[in-house]
Amino acid sequence: MAKSTLAFTCMNCNASHKKWVGRCDTCGEWNSIKEEAPLAAGPKGKTLGASKGRKLALGDLNTVDAPLERSTIGIDEFDRVLGGGLVPASAILVAGDPGIGKSTLLLQAAAEFARTGKKVIYISGEEASSQIRMRAQRLKLTDASVKLATETNLRDILTTLEEEAPDLAIIDSIQTMWADHVDSAPGSVSQVRATAHELTTFAKRKGVAIVLVGHVTKDGQIAGPRVVEHMVDTVLYFEGERGHQFRILRAVKNRFGPSDEIGVFEMTGCGLAQVTNPSELFLSERDIQTAGSVVFAGIEGTRPLLVEIQALVAPSPLATPRRTVVGWDTARLSMVLAVLEARCGISFAGKDVYLNIAGGLRISEPAADLAVAAALISARQDIPIASDTVIFGEISLSGALRPISQAENRLKEAQKLGFSAAFTPSRMKLSSESGMNVTKYDAVDAFVEHHFGSINEE
Numbered sequence: 001m002a003k004s005t006l007a008f009t010c011m012n013c014n015a016s017h018k019k020w021v022g023r024c025d026t027c028g029e030w031n032s033i034k035e036e037a038p039l040a041a042g043p044k045g046k047t048l049g050a051s052k053g054r055k056l057a058l059g060d061l062n063t064v065d066a067p068l069e070r071s072t073i074g075i076d077e078f079d080r081v082l083g084g085g086l087v088p089a090s091a092i093l094v095a096g097d098p099g100i101g102k103s104t105l106l107l108q109a110a111a112e113f114a115r116t117g118k119k120v121i122y123i124s125g126e127e128a129s130s131q132i133r134m135r136a137q138r139l140k141l142t143d144a145s146v147k148l149a150t151e152t153n154l155r156d157i158l159t160t161l162e163e164e165a166p167d168l169a170i171i172d173s174i175q176t177m178w179a180d181h182v183d184s185a186p187g188s189v190s191q192v193r194a195t196a197h198e199l200t201t202f203a204k205r206k207g208v209a210i211v212l213v214g215h216v217t218k219d220g221q222i223a224g225p226r227v228v229e230h231m232v233d234t235v236l237y238f239e240g241e242r243g244h245q246f247r248i249l250r251a252v253k254n255r256f257g258p259s260d261e262i263g264v265f266e267m268t269g270c271g272l273a274q275v276t277n278p279s280e281l282f283l284s285e286r287d288i289q290t291a292g293s294v295v296f297a298g299i300e301g302t303r304p305l306l307v308e309i310q311a312l313v314a315p316s317p318l319a320t321p322r323r324t325v326v327g328w329d330t331a332r333l334s335m336v337l338a339v340l341e342a343r344c345g346i347s348f349a350g351k352d353v354y355l356n357i358a359g360g361l362r363i364s365e366p367a368a369d370l371a372v373a374a375a376l377i378s379a380r381q382d383i384p385i386a387s388d389t390v391i392f393g394e395i396s397l398s399g400a401l402r403p404i405s406q407a408e409n410r411l412k413e414a415q416k417l418g419f420s421a422a423f424t425p426s427r428m429k430l431s432s433e434s435g436m437n438v439t440k441y442d443a444v445d446a447f448v449e450h451h452f453g454s455i456n457e458e
C-alpha cells in the first residue's frame with residue numbers, strides 16, 4: 001500500500017507544501033497553512049492500460065437543443081445579473097465580505113421566488129432558524145412559503161433536498177458545511193472543495209438550482225480554494241463599501257448569460273431595495289462646480305451608468321508623494337499621470353494625488369481615462385469643469401484619445417439626467433448625439449489646451 005503522507009495546503013491560494021511553514025511562499029500569506037488528509041492516490045506508476053472504455057456518442061455543432069428555460073426570481077436587478085432569470089439545474093456562487101448583506105439578499109430572493117409559486121429551501125449553517133425568522137419579519141417576508149433549516153452536515157442536507165425536490169436551494173454558507181467522508185474541518189480547502197463538488201453535481205443530477213454563499217478574504221478572494229469558482233456555472237460578487245448604502249451584485253462568470261452585468265441595490269432599514277436608476281443615485285450627493293469633480297459616463301454590463309470622479313491634488317511633504325485611489329486601478333492612475341507629464345508637460349511631482357469614485361462604486365473601464373485626467377488637472381489648477389458636462393474616452397500612451405464602445409448609450413443616459421454637453425474622443429462614429437453638445441478631441445493635449453489654457457509650471 002502506498003505510504004500515506006500528510007499534505008499541507010495554503011487556505012488562501014491552495015498551494016500544497018511538503019511541511020508546515022509559517023508563511024506560504026506562493027502567495028505570501030502568513031499563518032494560512034493547514035494540515036489536510038492526503039488525497040487517496042492510485043497505485044504508483046500504473047497507467048490506464050490497454051483495457052478499453054466505452055465509446056462516446058458524439059454530437060454535432062448544429063444540433064438544435066431546446067431553448068434554455070429560465071424562471072425569473074422576481075427581483076429585476078437579480079434576474080438581470082443572472083442573464084434573465086434562474087436556470088434550473090445550475091449552481092451559483094454568491095460571494096462577498098462578511099456583513100455585506102448576502103444572507104439578506106438571498107432571503108429576499110428566496111421569498112420572492114417562493115411567491116411565484118416555486119418551492120424554495122433555505123439552509124443556514126451560520127444562523128439559527130429563529131434568527132432567520134426574525135430577519136424575515138423585519139423584511140416583511142413571513143408570508144412567503146420558504147422552508148428553513150439550520151444544518152451543516154452535507155449528507156443530511158442532500159437527503160433532505162433529494163426528498164423535498166425544491167426548485168431552488170440556498171446554502172448559506174459553503175464555508176460552514178462539512179462532508180463526513182472528508183477528514184478535515186469545515187472551511188478547509190478539502191471540505192469546501194468536496195461539499196461544493198457534491199452540491200454542484202447534485203444540482204445537475206436532480207435539476208435543482210443551488211445557490212452557494214461564499215465568504216471572501218480580506219484581499220478579495222473567495223476564502224479557501226478558488227476551485228469553487230471553476231465548479232459552479234455562475235459566480236456573482238456582492239460588493240459595496242462599508243459606510244455606503246449601495247450594494248452591487250456583479251456577475252464575474254456566467255455560463256448562461258453576460259458576465260459583466262451588474263445589479264444595484266440600496267441597503268435600507270427593511271432590507272435591500274432595488275435601484276432602478278443608479279446614475280441618479282450615484283450623482284445625488286454631487287458637489288456642483290467644485291474643482292476636481294467630473295462626471296464620467298460609463299457602461300456597466302448593458303447599462304449606462306453616470307458616476308462622479310473626484311480628485312484632490314495637494315503639495316506633498318513626502319519624498320515619495322502619495323497616490324491614493326478608491327474605486328479605480330492604481331496602475332491606470334500612474335499611467336494617466338505619466339501621459340499628462342510626458343505629453344502635456346503637467347507634472348504631479350511633489351504633489352499628493354487622491355482619486356475617488358463617489359458612492360463606493362468600483363469602475364474598471366479604460367473609458368474613464370479622460371474623465372480622470374480632467375479631474376486631476378481641474379483639481380491641480382483649481383478650475384472646475386462645467387457641471388452640465390459628462391466626459392469619456394480612453395487615453396493611449398501616445399496621448400491620443402481612443403474611441404470607445406456604446407458612445408450613443410452614454411450620451412443618451414447623460415441627456416436623460418439633464419446633462420447638455422460631452423467631451424469625447426474624435427474618431428468615433430456617432431449615429432446620434434442625443435441633442436447633446438458634443439466636443440471631440442484627437443488627443444489629451446488638445447483637451448487640456450482648450451479647457452485649461454497653457455499650464456505653466458510654478
Ligand code: TYD
Binds near residue numbers: 097104139270271
Ligand atoms: P447579512 O445579510 O447578515 O450579511 P452577510 O450574510 O453578507 O454576512 O447582513 C448584515 C448587515 O446588513 C448588518 O450589518 C445589518 C444590515 N441590515 C440592514 O441594514 N437592514 C436590514 O434590513 C437587514 C436585514 C440587515
Ligand code: MG
Binds near residue numbers: 102104126172
Ligand atoms: Mg450571512
